[in-house]
Amino acid sequence: MGNPSFLFGVPPPNENGLLYAQAVFVVPVMNTHPFPPFLASEYPPAEPEKAFFHIIPAPFESSVSYGGGTRSGPEALLEASQQLEAWTSGHVSPGEAGFYTAPAVVCEGSAETVLARIEAAVARALDCGAVPVLLGGEHTVTLGALRALAAGDGAPFGIVQIDAHADLRPEYEGNPLSHASVMHRAVADLHLPLAQFGTRDYCREEAEVRRRYGVVWRDADDLADNGLQGPLLPLNFPKDIYITFDVDGFDCSLMPATGTPSPGGLFWHEARRLLANAVSGRRIVGLDVVELAPIPGLHAPNFTAAKLAHHLMGLALASRSRADGA
Numbered sequence: 559m560g561n562p563s564f565l566f567g568v569p570p571p572n573e574n575g576l577l578y579a580q581a582v583f584v585v586p587v588m589n590t591h592p593f594p595p596f597l598a599s600e601y602p603p604a605e606p607e608k609a610f611f612h613i614i615p616a617p618f619e620s621s622v623s624y625g626g627g628t629r630s631g632p633e634a635l636l637e638a639s640q641q642l643e644a645w646t647s648g649h650v651s652p653g654e655a656g657f658y659t660a661p662a663v664v665c666e667g668s669a670e671t672v673l674a675r676i677e678a679a680v681a682r683a684l685d686c687g688a689v690p691v692l693l694g695g696e697h698t699v700t701l702g703a704l705r706a707l708a709a710g711d712g713a714p715f716g717i718v719q720i721d722a723h724a725d726l727r728p729e730y731e732g733n734p735l736s737h738a739s740v741m742h743r744a745v746a747d748l749h750l751p752l753a754q755f756g757t758r759d760y761c762r763e764e765a766e767v768r769r770r771y772g773v774v775w776r777d778a779d780d781l782a783d784n785g786l787q788g789p790l791l792p793l794n795f796p797k798d799i800y801i802t803f804d805v806d807g808f809d810c811s812l813m814p815a816t817g818t819p820s821p822g823g824l825f826w827h828e829a830r831r832l833l834a835n836a837v838s839g840r841r842i843v844g845l846d847v848v849e850l851a852p853i854p855g856l857h858a859p860n861f862t863a864a865k866l867a868h869h870l871m872g873l874a875l876a877s878r879s880r881a882d883g884a
């Protein structure tokens with residue numbers, strides 16, 4: 559890898575307000591290489607216009623509060639995805655609907671600059687009729703996807719968040735675009751309905767934000783003690799949902815490779831049952847897997863994150879098939 563190679567990126571909005579142009583610009587970067595397409599070992603990459611899924615790597619890392627490394631998350635997840643089987647649980651094959659892995663979002667510049675690029679990449683996915691699958695990067699990247707969906711012409715949608723943290727601080731260390739504030743931006747700025755599951759590390763101020771904005775939640779302790787107990791989402795929650803899965807929602811023994819690992823989290827089958835419950839009767843319009851911070855030499859968490867992304871795509875495919883009457 560001694561030769562220069564290139565990362566491709568979607569340009570930020572231009573002065574005419576266009577979200578993206580046809581051409582991409584090229585930023586030379588030393589000692590990097592294009593990320594492998596998602597599960598290319600089983601499915602050759604589809605054309606963007608024909609793919610059901612646009613997988614968008616967003617290796618953004620800026621507002622680290624504990625351990626770093628999320629900038630390496632998308633590449634590690636994509637590499638690990640080559641080891642996946644074609645089926646997810648329930649014998650669903652998302653790849654048959656077409657995977658297009660977009661060029662990695664260029665993550666140089668300010669958070670707002672990067673968010674504009676993410677928004678453009680997600681808008682492009684939506685224009686293609688695809689489900690955007692964003693791979694972080696720190697949790698801040700979710701805001702770019704939410705902005706694109708909110709600006710689109712789709713039906714109203716709500717957010718289903720799996721996370722150890724509420725991410726509801728108005729700002730964190732003076733930064734309103736911190737990963738610890740991303741859901742505050744969603745509820746306060748974008749006015750999106752929000753449901754949080756698996757939460758266990760948050761403060762009084764965030765609990766007050768929950769009440770102020772009518773956030774739905776089931777904390778990890780409650781889920782462990784009482785189980786799911788009926789539908790997780792209220793009847794009046796939007797039928798269209800965006801799923802944001804912060805991998806620290808998993809227990810830290812299953813997912814040590816994240817910036818703020820925490821005990822008392824979800825295990826695989828708990829997460830699977832929780833997601834099935836939340837998705838039931840609803841349609842997934844986009845999703846992300848964020849905050850993977852790979853540990854050199856430890857492959858299991860990367861594979862766990864890849865399998866999670868694949869599983870979520872299986873749920874999205876099934877949810878859209880139901881909604882479309884297929």
Ligand SMILES: [Mn+2]
Pocket residue numbers: 697721722723725737804849
């Ligand atoms: Mn988070």
